Amino acid sequence: MNANLSEYITKYKAKIENEFDHYLRNLNMHSRLKESMLYSLEAGGKRLRPILMIASYEAYGQQVEKVLSSAIALEMIHTYSLIHDDLPAMDNDDLRRGKPTNHKMFDEATAILAGDALLTYSFEIIANDPLLTAEEKVNLIKMLASSSGPSGMVGGQFLDMEAENRPISLEEMERIHALKTGELVRTAILSGAMLGKATKEQLEHLTTFAYYLGLIFQVQDDILDVTGDEEKLGKPVGSDEDNQKSTYPKLLGIDGAIKQKETYAEKAKEALQKAGAASSALMDLTDYFSNRDH
Amino acid sequence: MNANLSEYITKYKAKIENEFDHYLRNLNMHSRLKESMLYSLEAGGKRLRPILMIASYEAYGQQVEKVLSSAIALEMIHTYSLIHDDLPAMDNDDLRRGKPTNHKMFDEATAILAGDALLTYSFEIIANDPLLTAEEKVNLIKMLASSSGPSGMVGGQFLDMEAENRPISLEEMERIHALKTGELVRTAILSGAMLGKATKEQLEHLTTFAYYLGLIFQVQDDILDVTGDEEKLGKPVGSDEDNQKSTYPKLLGIDGAIKQKETYAEKAKEALQKAGAASSALMDLTDYFSNRDH
Numbered sequence: 001m002n003a004n005l006s007e008y009i010t011k012y013k014a015k016i017e018n019e020f021d022h023y024l025r026n027l028n029m030h031s032r033l034k035e036s037m038l039y040s041l042e043a044g045g046k047r048l049r050p051i052l053m054i055a056s057y058e059a060y061g062q063q064v065e066k067v068l069s070s071a072i073a074l075e076m077i078h079t080y081s082l083i084h085d086d087l088p089a090m091d092n093d094d095l096r097r098g099k100p101t102n103h104k105m106f107d108e109a110t111a112i113l114a115g116d117a118l119l120t121y122s123f124e125i126i127a128n129d130p131l132l133t134a135e136e137k138v139n140l141i142k143m144l145a146s147s148s149g150p151s152g153m154v155g156g157q158f159l160d161m162e163a164e165n166r167p168i169s170l171e172e173m174e175r176i177h178a179l180k181t182g183e184l185v186r187t188a189i190l191s192g193a194m195l196g197k198a199t200k201e202q203l204e205h206l207t208t209f210a211y212y213l214g215l216i217f218q219v220q221d222d223i224l225d226v227t228g229d230e231e232k233l234g235k236p237v238g239s240d241e242d243n244q245k246s247t248y249p250k251l252l253g254i255d256g257a258i259k260q261k262e263t264y265a266e267k268a269k270e271a272l273q274k275a276g277a278a279s280s281a282l283m284d285l286t287d288y289f290s291n292r293d294h
Numbered sequence: 295m296n297a298n299l300s301e302y303i304t305k306y307k308a309k310i311e312n313e314f315d316h317y318l319r320n321l322n323m324h325s326r327l328k329e330s331m332l333y334s335l336e337a338g339g340k341r342l343r344p345i346l347m348i349a350s351y352e353a354y355g356q357q358v359e360k361v362l363s364s365a366i367a368l369e370m371i372h373t374y375s376l377i378h379d380d381l382p383a384m385d386n387d388d389l390r391r392g393k394p395t396n397h398k399m400f401d402e403a404t405a406i407l408a409g410d411a412l413l414t415y416s417f418e419i420i421a422n423d424p425l426l427t428a429e430e431k432v433n434l435i436k437m438l439a440s441s442s443g444p445s446g447m448v449g450g451q452f453l454d455m456e457a458e459n460r461p462i463s464l465e466e467m468e469r470i471h472a473l474k475t476g477e478l479v480r481t482a483i484l485s486g487a488m489l490g491k492a493t494k495e496q497l498e499h500l501t502t503f504a505y506y507l508g509l510i511f512q513v514q515d516d517i518l519d520v521t522g523d524e525e526k527l528g529k530p531v532g533s534d535e536d537n538q539k540s541t542y543p544k545l546l547g548i549d550g551a552i553k554q555k556e557t558y559a560e561k562a563k564e565a566l567q568k569a570g571a572a573s574s575a576l577m578d579l580t581d582y583f584s585n586r587d588h
Contacts, residue, residue, distance in 0.1 A: 084410060089402030116409075141435060155327065155411075161407075
């Protein structure tokens with residue numbers, strides 16, 4: 001990772017993480033439920049989605065404060081989805097990023113409600129932001145709700161559950177991934193640019209960019225599951241093999257998968273050029289995501 | 295119930311129930327998850343919140359179409375909360391309104407996701423309504439999110455879980471009820487009136503009205519748990535006694551509780567008069583809720 005990008009990520013990661021407490025502090029609510037919401041918000045994470053949203057905003061817009069509450073709301077939606085996905089009835093995970101999952105740290109009822117609370121509160125945060133016009137708020141809420149709802153992220157998690165314990169095709173897997181992760185990543189990029197007042201044509205090229213970025217993400221996930229370092233990943237490798245999951249390396253071989261990823265990265269960067277965002281942090285972030293080791 | 299009110303409720307209940315399918319039909323999503331959402335939406339219910347919202351709108355506004363999508367969104371939020379409250383980790387209920395609860399009919403993972411989907415989609419419905427201005431949408435979303443989130447309904451469910459299996463005071467019980475039910479009822483009334491362009495002063499009187507209506511609801515619930523007909527209620531009576539729950543009848547006696555309810559009804563109607571809504575359906579609805587037998 002180049003020094004500038006590293007600084008960029010560190011700066012905005014800290015900015016985002018400082019805001020969680022600010023947004024929850026003044027909520028008049030039970031302290032334990034608040035603690036549970038904060039626990040998962042503050043449990044680490046790459047902050048990929050809010051950083052993408054900010055970078056996409058900065059490619060076109062000015063003062064970063066304008067995009068901040070939306071970036072926080074987006075991370076809250078992502079966090080709620082992790083809490084619910086980890087539940088015993090879903091993926092039944094005890095650990096996330098090396099820490100007990102929310103229902104392990106608290107209990108199942110609290111985890112369900114903390115997730116519900118984060119989702120609901122994220123829309124309230126946007127609706128209350130004094131820096132946004134009513135039209136901007138409505139557009140943001142439309143994009144966030146649509147990409148995280150039944151035709152987006154929630155739908156993807158349902159497909160994922162439904163496909164468990166049976167071999168699935170690469171096509172099916174891509175569809176699951178596009179809904180579970182891709183939709184929210186796309187919204188991060190498009191809503192940031194929308195707030196920055198990108199043109200309609202620029203937004204179209206960014207849609208292409210987001211599409212390839214999503215694919216890069218998935219290929220690299222698959223590659224890391226074969227070649228990754230368990231310590232850096234914070235999870236065991238080889239689980240895809242155990243699961244009989246269809247993956248890029250299985251279908252194309254490791255070298256083929258790496259080559260595929262490089263093709264996607266070229267296409268992503270080409271789209272960024274066309275979107276007039278070639279000198280933005282989005283360019284470096286593409287390499288960063290393509291070469292990440294965790 | 296007088297004939298006009300009965301007609302009124304029947305008409306709007308049908309109108310609301312006809313809309314669920316319309317709103318879900320065009321969603322591009324997995325059919326089983328959609329089925330699960332529709333199952334709970336169509337499992338009956340008094341449709342109290344949307345009918346209150348419509349009646350409150352009609353006290354001030356014209357064409358009822360303007361409030362319809364918000365009323366549907368409100369009922370979706372209420373329905374999601376029932377699905378999640380019924381889960382094994384929460385109230386662990388197998389039956390609701392005489393039918394299997396969502397997680398019994400489908401499974402736990404599906405029920406969690408159907409709830410998440412309904413909550414998320416409700417905000418999207420409002421954001422997409424072509425009959426509302428951006429300002430109206432933002433106000434609606436603010437009110438709905440705030441009353442159903444961590445400082446509202448979700449917070450109330452958390453308090454309720456937390457208070458389980460220990461005796462609680464009437465004050466605590468009222469707080470739980472105010473959050474779990476009262477907040478959304480208040481939003482139904484205030485947001486309906488807001489869309490109908492009620493004045494600030496009228497909204498203040500309606501806030502008082504909503505407060506007493508919430509109390510009426512709770513007292514009548516407590517009374518029915520002592521004197522109600524199990525068949526009409528669709529649930530066993532006497533459960534409050536078994537639970538060592540603090541209730542109005544226990545604290546005031548049955549006669550005292552009935553008297554208290556009548557006092558609340560007078561105050562509710564007085565507030566309605568002041569809000570200029572004395573000739574609206576809200577007046578009859580107050581009596582209806584006060585004397586309901588289920």
